[in-house]
Amino acid sequence: PFDLPAGWIGDDSGDNISDKNSSFNELTALYWAWKNSEADIIGLVHYRRYFSLNHKKGLNNVLNSKQLDDLFKNNQIVLPKKRNYYIQTNYSHYVHAHHSEAINKARELMSPTYQTSYDKIMKRTGQHLFNMLIMTRQQLDEYA
Template sequence: MTAKIYVASHKIYPMPKDPLYQPIWVGHAGSKNPLDMPAGWIGDDTGDNISDKNSSFNELTALYWAWKNSDADVIGLVHYRRYFSMNHKKGLTNILTQAQLDTLLKQDQIILPKQRHYYIETNYSHYIHAHHAQPIDLVRTLIGKDFQASYDKIMQRRSQHLFNMMIMSRQELNEYAGWLFPILFQLEKEIDRSDYDAYEKRVFGFVGERLLDIFLDAKGKSFTEIPFVFEEKQNWIKKGGLFLARKVTGGRNGK
């Protein structure tokens, strides 16, 4: 059984040497220097791809590429600044190994990062205090009745799996991606983003993060959670200040 974990990056950055990991340049269709991609990297603009949507889909363009083009039996997605790490230590020598992955796959065919917990907000209120409300409201209709009970349940929870990080068997990924992307493509057609700033235009990546737990709950999927690390220092004071400011001002004013 072959496994490949794709490392999404939009710039040249140190990458793992372990062959388990494959760097993928996201948004490569819009790169100003398409020939500058390092040896061993791949672009998300080959084969069946949505590379030109990267500014609004974020790292999900890498997930789409892997779903459509990878021949691996197990497919994962991480980020150049975020990796799974069983010992919860930073550094590329501490990230998930093939041997560790093999052991985990004996338990479950879906591996996710540990959930992020919110203590004063629900998942829904956290989203609308950070982003425009319309997309997350509209997606409830687009997912269909079979998923709406799970939507309501997950939105009222105070924890969720974020960052579009995951490892799945081919069968599980086919089911998830085959459900996820048609919903996001339809959402793309139905919302007006003309007044969104560059950050908010990443809306389909943000919504996609929230759809994962809805899918897992509605389908009754079993999964294993493992630690992950941020390779770069996080400015939690700045993040906390921005969060409080959005909460006081009402976030994106429901637009």
């Protein structure tokens, strides 16, 4: 735990799952925003990754409100650029970096309908990484 700057709200207030942060990382902040914010658009980035349209790093290149408004004229969700791995699937990419037991158990606990979709996604070779997103309230409600 650390002290937040004055005026900031932590994900350990209101309706929260902050105590699960070691298992769910920045998704505890997304849960907090879903349950406690009344914003029309909700986004999630984290301490070292930000959205940028010019593909340059650094806080001077972070997506600004005008760029975001322009993006939402034609989109309901903004995600990081899709990564394509060509030589490995989403499943093999995951198990090379993590223990396979958890992801295999997650599949086992799914209904057959979800398993079919899960299997399709795990066989793909591309994905949007980093738990980063910006979306409308409606889309967040459906996602969460």
